[in-house]
Amino acid sequence: MSPFTISNDNAAPHVPVLLDEVMASLAIAPGETHVDGTFGAGGYSKAMLESGAARVFAFDRDPLAIAGGERIAAASGGRLALVPERFSRMRQALADRGVDSVDGVTLDIGVSSMQLDQAERGFSFQSDGPLDMRMGRDGRSAADIVNEADEGELADILYHYGEEKQSRRVARAIVAARPITRTGALADVVRRALGHHPGIKKDPATRTFQALRIAVNEELAELEEGLEAAEQVLKPGGRLAVVTFHSLEDRIVKRFLKERSGAAGGGSRHLPEAKAGPAPTFEAVTKAIRPSDEEVNRNPRARSATLRAARRTESSARATTIKGRHA
Missing domain, CATH: 1.10.150.170 (Putative methyltransferase TM0872, insert domain)
Incomplete structure (x- = not known):
């Protein structure tokens, strides 16, 4: 059992959406390093630590969220590092902290409770x-x-x-x-x-x-850049889990994973075989997961949530296609 446990004193003022499903998608093994790209009140980060992650780098651009997480970080014994940055900058921020790759990235998109x-x-x-x-x-x-x-x-x-x-x-x-x-x-x-x-x-x-x-x-551009950043920092076999709350966000995630897993295109049997594209950078893309009726009854804000998850392949990350807004 992990030495870090969630106590009532540190309970988040909101309930993380699809928490069990996100943790199942991450399949955290003891000793791994994970990124929580949207710390908020720390619900996902605390669950990662409880699951045995050796280190969690928690990003949030909201200074109030970072300040609110200081007690959780202190209780983690150095395993939780709070990063006051946009998640689209995770590659640069991790490199600044001596980390080149991680085992998992989780993004919970949109406004927090x-x-x-x-x-x-x-x-x-x-x-x-x-x-x-x-x-x-x-x-x-x-x-x-x-x-x-x-x-x-x-x-x-x-x-x-x-x-x-x-x-x-x-x-x-x-x-x-x-x-x-x-x-x-x-x-x-x-x-x-x-x-x-x-x-x-x-x-x-x-x-x-x-x-x-x-x-x-700039939430949609942030999401697009964040997905590319996650691809760059994930190790082969690393897991990506993204929770969205409306169709605009989900469309971006669905399109990204479809294209990066090689599922896009397909051509026609009446046309010459299409030239092979870049090697897939993600595999095992799951079907969209949505909250159960029981979860929605407990937490009405979960009603519109969608989880998409995938596993990183051994192929090199694609060249960045989006010019960063925050160099």
Whole structure:
């Protein structure tokens, strides 16, 4: 049994989604080194340590998450290292710490329960707060985008990142209501633009808030770069586990693993055989795993979660195709 155990005193304020399934996909053996790319409240990291990982490097760009993890790191006896960085920079950050490769990488994409529950962070319209949404507490805020972007740019953000079909109507309403500095005010503008009836299950402001959060934190580009970084640091036989919460994220992970496992393409029997592509860098790509009804009943935020996992081959990592945003 690992000397590190999860106690009630260190319990996370949220429940890690698909925890058992993620741990099964990682299949941690004693002495291994793992990366938790999205530390949050430390749920996955603590489970990795309990499973026997010798070292866990936990990344988070949110300084509050890093500060909140100090007690967990202290209790780990040096086995947990907190890294205040974006997970897309894991290759550089690990190299700086003398680590060239790891046995597993886990990514839990999107906003954390802690961030959603803190009104002052501005991620949610459930409680009124400043329109912020910055995970790293730096750079352009949601208020900056809402009040400075032109109507066309706003509509594009809402359409592409929130899949808002009436993006132009919402963008027009936002521009007309400027300045908007509070989450409650923005939610009211969107509801008036789209029509909101108390009996409707999903609040019409949900898509707008998702879109702005993704834009503020460059989440889709971060995911794409993070997947490439994981490919670069994983040893042959290393495991990758990625949990996503909406279709935009899941599509990126599915496409990446399909292409990297050699499953993309296939051609036609009526055409000449296609030229062989690069050697697959991942194998044993699992089917999408979703939470059980029991887990959703315990934790409603798990409802939209999807886990995809794969194992690294011995082939060399592909050349980076995405120009890094943070050299």
